[in-house]
Amino acid sequence: MLDVGRHPNIELLAYSEVENVEGEAGDFKVTVRRKTRYVEEDKCTGCGACAEKCPTVVPDAFNEGLGDRRAIYSYFAQGIPSTHTIDPDHCRQLNGKKCGICAKTCQAEAINFDKEDRIVELNVGAIIVAAGYDVFDPGRIPEYRYNEIPNVVTAIEFERLLSASGPTGGHMDRPSDRAVVAEIEALEKKVRKSQKALDKLEEKFNEPSAAFYKKFQAGQYQDDEDRQKWADKYAAHLAVIEPLEELKKKAAGFTVAKRLAFIQCVGSRDFRFYPFCSGYCCMHSIKEAMIAHEHEPETTSSIFGMDIRAVGKGFEEYKIRGGNNSNITYVRGRVAEITEGPNNNPIVTYEDTRERKVKSQEFDMVVLATACAPIKGIAALAKTVGVELDKYNFIKTSSLSPVDTTTPGIFVCGCAESPMDVPESVAQASSAAERAAEIAFQPELEKEKAVA
Amino acid sequence: MTKDVLVIGGGIAGMQASLDLGDMGIKVHLVEKLPSIGGKMAQLDKTFPTNDCAI
Ligand SMILES: Cc1cc2nc3c(=O)[nH]c(=O)nc-3n(C[C@H](O)[C@H](O)[C@H](O)COP(=O)(O)OP(=O)(O)OC[C@H]3O[C@@H](n4cnc5c(N)ncnc54)[C@H](O)[C@@H]3O)c2cc1C
Ligand code: SF4
Numbered sequence: 023m024l025d026v027g028r029h030p031n032i033e034l035l036a037y038s039e040v041e042n043v044e045g046e047a048g049d050f051k052v053t054v055r056r057k058t059r060y061v062e063e064d065k066c067t068g069c070g071a072c073a074e075k076c077p078t079v080v081p082d083a084f085n086e087g088l089g090d091r092r093a094i095y096s097y098f099a100q101g102i103p104s105t106h107t108i109d110p111d112h113c114r115q116l117n118g119k120k121c122g123i124c125a126k127t128c129q130a131e132a133i134n135f136d137k138e139d140r141i142v143e144l145n146v147g148a149i150i151v152a153a154g155y156d157v158f159d160p161g162r163i164p165e166y167r168y169n170e171i172p173n174v175v176t177a178i179e180f181e182r183l184l185s186a187s188g189p190t191g192g193h194m195d196r197p198s199d200r201a202v203v204a205e206i207e208a209l210e211k212k213v214r215k216s217q218k219a220l221d222k223l224e225e226k227f228n229e230p231s232a233a234f235y236k237k238f239q240a241g242q243y244q245d246d247e248d249r250q251k252w253a254d255k256y257a258a259h260l261a262v263i264e265p266l267e268e269l270k271k272k273a274a275g276f277t278v279a280k281r282l283a284f285i286q287c288v289g290s291r292d293f294r295f296y297p298f299c300s301g302y303c304c305m306h307s308i309k310e311a312m313i314a315h316e317h318e319p320e321t322t323s324s325i326f327g328m329d330i331r332a333v334g335k336g337f338e339e340y341k342i343r344g345g346n347n348s349n350i351t352y353v354r355g356r357v358a359e360i361t362e363g364p365n366n367n368p369i370v371t372y373e374d375t376r377e378r379k380v381k382s383q384e385f386d387m388v389v390l391a392t393a394c395a396p397i398k399g400i401a402a403l404a405k406t407v408g409v410e411l412d413k414y415n416f417i418k419t420s421s422l423s424p425v426d427t428t429t430p431g432i433f434v435c436g437c438a439e440s441p442m443d444v445p446e447s448v449a450q451a452s453s454a455a456e457r458a459a460e461i462a463f464q465p466e467l468e469k470e471k472a473v474a
Numbered sequence: 475m476t477k478d479v480l481v482i483g484g485g486i487a488g489m490q491a492s493l494d495l496g497d498m499g500i501k502v503h504l505v506e507k508l509p510s511i512g513g514k515m516a517q518l519d520k521t522f523p524t525n526d527c528a529i
Pocket of ligand 2: 286287288290291298299300301302303304305327329330331391
């Protein structure tokens with residue numbers, strides 16, 4: 023990533039989109055919209071002082087909504103470029119409210135609320151489409167209850183939980199437990215505020231609230247308006263403290279998730295959605311189970327799948343190593359349903375196809391190995407660029423020219439072409455680069471030919 | 475004169491293609507929709523089959 027940012031021959035146009043493509047192989051005219059970040063790119067040092075002060079809290083997409091960011095943000099800490107961006111959907115100032123705190127904080131004077139989108143025209147010989155994939159939305163499979171059971175998560179969410187720089191600092195804290203902890207924090211804030219107000223009243227009347235409240239309830243001070251207000255405040259305070267204590271008791275019993283289930287082929291090899299195998303998900307489930315075990319040696323994982331597809335250099339050995347060293351059990355069977363049991367524990371009901379029995383098992387957390395789906399904007403992008411899509415909406419290629427699209431001079435690589443893992447994406451990228459280079463060097467070659 | 479190349483998408487595939495072209499002396503314009511490049515791989519904790527860190 024750093025190498026791309028620093029490379030003298032690479033012009034990075036981040037936070038931008040291609041709006042129009044005209045021409046043909048060797049001579050394409052491309053229009054790119056550089057969306058405004060409302061931040062001057064040449065001034066922003068990426069220090070992050072603005073984000074510390076910004077009062078607007080927004081779910082963080084990089085962390086799959088498991089953490090928060092501010093309305094002014096860097097996409098992730100090591101992101102290239104490190105330039106901050108103001109999210110126009112959430113920023114107070116840009117939505118007609120009074121704010122501008124970031125602009126007051128920024129010592130580099132980089133914030134510019136009037137900055138507009140810019141249009142850039144490019145002339146290129148070839149185009150490579152590498153727009154990637156989307157994670158399949160498991161909410162489309164109602165029997166897995168992804169939207170209802172908090173401790174059923176997707177594999178990409180689980181990656182963020184495993185990450186030391188993620189929202190849990192790499193601890194396997196369960197989403198249901200994190201929600202309770204967040205509620206405790208919110209209630210504690212409320213209690214601190216009401217305690218402050220009560221402190222003032224106690225000082226004014228020179229009496230502890232509890233003692234006063236007893237007398238008030240016994241019928242004293244009925245006509246005293248100020249004391250009436252004090253009593254109301256104290257009652258409201260108590261109404262928060264009781265549930266807070268309950269939640270705290272509950273939270274004292276929380277531990278990290280140690281019994282994990284991984285459900286394979288969620289949306290893949292499923293005729294309701296995608297009949298194809300996404301290729302990488304068996305491997306990433308094994309990886310995630312291994313890393314969870316590294317973080318917490320008591321972790322046990324069950325991987326539920328029709329079969330484990332470990333096709334690649336060193337993959338089968340990796341699978342066996344996981345089974346031997348990381349407490350992973352491979353269960354052959356398809357999961358029929360996930361329900362919620364006591365303590366927010368997901369219960370997995372499946373057919374064990376080896377024993378030919380329907381079984382149920384309780385876990386702390388369930389991870390869904392979601393399919394590799396075409397990106398949402400793929401139809402629009404294909405139309406803009408001028409290439410055809412295949413029946414699944416990946417970019418159409420043929421088996422003997424796997425990086426050539428239906429249009430000469432336009433190539434494709436990575437998951438925009440079909441589901442594939444990182445080593446395959448990299449190999450395809452080098453092939454696409456090579457095909458594009460043939461066109462980019464064409465004028466030079468022709469010149470040489472003419473000279474000869 | 476060598477022609478420039480446009481790469482759409484700054485995930486691992488787009489980054490690799492850009493680096494290869496750049497190293498060949500070809501000027502690349504890398505267009506990424508999001509505020510930073512890296513794609514899905516930047517979100518991964520580690521990658522199989524070596525369990526190396528993703529970024
Ligand atoms: C949970 C999980 C774990 C995984 N773990 C591994 C692993 O350990 N090892 C491994 O080899 N593989 C793993 N994979 C697979 C890996 O994520 C993919 O192989 C790889 O990310 C594909 O790279 P890509 O560049 O094709 O796509 P992406 O990473 O999706 O990159 C595409 C980029 O294009 C951008 N883009 C999209 N549309 C546009 C547009 N219209 N204009 C401009 N830019 C656009 C996107 O914002 C993105 O930055 C995992 C996948 C998942 C889901
Ligand atoms: S890689 Fe494994 S989990 Fe993914 S679709 Fe193929 S068989 Fe299913």
